[in-house]
Amino acid sequence: MKVPERLAWAVEMLDVRPAERLLEIGCGTGVAAALACERLDGGSITAIDRSATMIEAAMEKNRAHVESGRAVFRLAELRDADFGGGAFDRAFASNVNVFWQKPAREIEIVRRLLAPGGTLHLFYQPPSAGMIDRVADDVSRVMRAHGCTIREIRREESPAVRSVSIVVEP
Numbered sequence: 001m002k003v004p005e006r007l008a009w010a011v012e013m014l015d016v017r018p019a020e021r022l023l024e025i026g027c028g029t030g031v032a033a034a035l036a037c038e039r040l041d042g043g044s045i046t047a048i049d050r051s052a053t054m055i056e057a058a059m060e061k062n063r064a065h066v067e068s069g070r071a072v073f074r075l076a077e078l079r080d081a082d083f084g085g086g087a088f089d090r091a092f093a094s095n096v097n098v099f100w101q102k103p104a105r106e107i108e109i110v111r112r113l114l115a116p117g118g119t120l121h122l123f124y125q126p127p128s129a130g131m132i133d134r135v136a137d138d139v140s141r142v143m144r145a146h147g148c149t150i151r152e153i154r155r156e157e158s159p160a161v162r163s164v165s166i167v168v169e170p
Contacts, residue, residue, distance in 0.1 A: 003031055005160040010094050010123040011035040013154060013165040017089075019043045023113060025078050025093040026050075030058025032094060033073070037065040044069065046083065048076045078106050087115035094123040100139040107146045111170040119151065120168040129162045136164045143168050 011032055016022065018041035027033050027047035036045050045065075049055050055075045065071035074081060078098075091110055093099060098106050099122050110120050126135045132155050140150045149169040156163050 003035065006123070006125045006163050007032045007094065008035065009156055009161045009163055010092070010121075010165065011039075013123070014090070014092055014121055016040060017043070020089040021087070021115075022046070023083075023088040023091040024048070025091060026096040027058050027073065028054050028094075030054075030061045030071075030073065032092075033058060033071055034062050034065065037062065037070050040070055043089075044071065046072045046074065046088070048074045048078065048081050050075070050077045078109055081109075083113060088113050088118060089115055090119050090121060092121040092123065095125060096122070100124075100135070100142050103142065104146055107143075107148065107170055114170065118170075120148075120170055122166045122168060123163060124166075125161075125163045129157050132157060132162065132164050136166060139164075139166050 016036045016039035020043040022036055022045040024033055024045060024047040027049045033045050033047045052075050055073050058073045059066055062071045122139060124135050126132055136153050143150060151169055152167040154165040
């Protein structure tokens with residue numbers, strides 16, 4: 001499987017712990033979920049996307065993880081998803097713009113879904129390296145305006161990866 005460098009970097013920054021319960025918001029074809037599953041031992045990931053085509057691709061790509069119970073893929077938008085009241089240790093999203101636009105409803109949902117001390121990890125790959133600081137600043141400002149604490153911001157500007165990681169405590 002060809003892994004985009006930005007997703008490999010995002011999962012590296014996520015630093016998945018073996019027994020964690022993870023939520024991926026906007027999983028696309030399931031590449032990041034597959035990388036996270038390789039690090040799980042006793043933990044699990046629930047990944048959602050609003051595209052049926054993406055969920056089908058993610059389930060196919062992660063068939064062994066789904067069969068082992070390590071991964072669950074659901075066709076859903078965050079605002080409509082039913083997670084059965086389970087708490088996640090961490091949630092993450094890559095290039096999901098709702099978190100820097102009008103995220104009030106989504107932040108409240110993430111707050112309810114996270115276990116105490118849980119964090120939201122946001123990853124963005126701006127179209128140019130010159131926009132990394134702007135994206136980091138804009139997302140951080142929006143998160144703070146919604147009562148969140150920014151725990152950490154990391155930037156990567158290598159030739160292969162041009163991304164920012166923002167760790168949020170909702």
